[in-house]
Amino acid sequence: MTVTALAAADWIQGVEGMQQKAEEIAEDPAQKLWGPLLDHVLLPFGQIVLIIFLTYIALRYSDRVIDRLLNISRFPQKKGTTLNRLIKSTARYAIYFISAIAVLEKLEIPVTSILAGAGIVGLAVGFGAQNLVKDVISGFFIIFDNQMEVGDYVEINGSINGTVEEIGLRVTKIREFSQRLHYLSNGEISQVTNYNRDRMRPLVAVTVPYEEDHDRVRETLKEITEDLNQRLAPYVIEPFTIFGVTDIQQDGVEYTLMAVVTPEEYWMVEREMRITIVQTFNEKGIEIAYPRQVLTTYPELQTSFAKAKTAHNASEKAQRPLPRKEKGNPQGGEEG
CATH class of the missing domain: 3.30.70.100 (Alpha-Beta Plaits)
Structure with a gap:
């Protein structure tokens, strides 16, 4: 009976609260209804739309700004192309990250807690994602050591030959002459043979x-x-x-x-x-050597054998020692 009474009291209190709220809105609808709707719904929604629009503009025009900066810097063509793609990729990720943080703030989601939690999770994931970290570090060294650039013809690890299409922080793309495209993790690249460095000896x-x-x-x-x-x-x-x-x-x-x-x-x-x-x-009229075979017919073979036998007999006869002459009568009789 006590529980039923308490539930009834709570329900009556809730109804009274709703009635009081309705009366306040009826007395001052601009402040009690449109104010919270504007502050907590329409204004944040408009800000999120503005953030998305600015993100679109930033993604669209950042490529042009990067192109102009690299043209002003006057990098060599291949090096400029390599840095161009790398900087554009990094800038794109940075814009996405900043936009996501701004949207979360407008939704009144605690960004600081998320970042702190992400840091701890990232530390834990980092121990299990050592290959990813290795790929990123190797990518930096490949770029700054100038091992290869976009457009170079290279041989990777002694097995993959092709033209460099893109060098990223994690993956390098190599296209073979047959147009097959290889995606290589930067951490797996141990040997680079570059055919486009200064000079070549044919x-x-x-x-x-x-x-x-x-x-x-x-x-x-x-x-x-x-x-x-x-x-x-x-x-x-x-x-x-x-x-x-x-x-x-x-x-x-x-x-x-x-x-x-x-x-x-x-x-x-x-x-x-x-x-x-x-x-x-x-x-x-100079011949280039090529594998050849000499075919001999049976009659020609017999003639060759006969000539060889005759030459062999003549050679043996020439090498045979002469008979010794005996003293006395040439007719074989004894002297009288």
């Missing part, structure tokens, strides 16, 4: 048969180097030369031509060297 080998006149071969190769030096002069750092005989193979003698050229034209120069060697050798 080496092209050509093998000629042993039967060729090698003095004539060297003269022809010398003509080829002189022709290449004239036609490819804008890309040549050290002139084309004959490196010499670099190998003696089963099918012939190997000669190597070399030079030092600008890295951007390395592949083109090697292709031009090969086609020039082939065309010039064809014009001069």
